Amino acid sequence: MKSFGYKSILDSDGNSILCEEMKFTDIGSFLYSGFFRGIAQNSLPNRCKNCGKYFLIRGSWYYTYCDNPLADEPDKTCRDVGSKRRYAEKCKNDPIWQTYNRAYKVHYARYMKKKMTVTEFEEWSRFASEIRDKALAEYIPFEQYYADKRR
Secondary structure (H helix, E strand, O other): OOEEEEEEEEOOOOOEEEEEEEEOOOHHHHHHHHHHHHHHOOEEEEEOOOOOOEEEEEOOOOOOOOOOEOOOOOOOEHHHHHHHHHHHHHHHHOHHHHHHHHHHHHHHHHHHOOOOOHHHHHHHHHHHHHHHHHHHOOOOOHHHHHHHOOO
């Protein structure tokens, strides 16, 4: 940064406004200053996991997806559909997630048809999540996971 100071300017009503005045020697200094000024004001940059564009996170809210409209569906944003698309992609490409998702749908249908109580469904859900995580961490082989999740 070349110089930093304060300057008084007049608004349209003739009132004096005190403003910061900064002069930079290069673009890097300008960007560096702007980045840390944003952090001081609780605005952090983040990259959207759906479209890959950068956006600012404001306040204490943390988002993984931006508010940009989708190219194929302009009435929806990345935030509206990002997590669903990511989960669907994970289920399509990973046999462990695919097996878990199918079993979850079967058990949820049983719960909705009153063939399973809330307690039984929650117990199964916790059990299924635990063995899914073990299979993902490769503590148990896929064949054992496939057999165990039917419990």
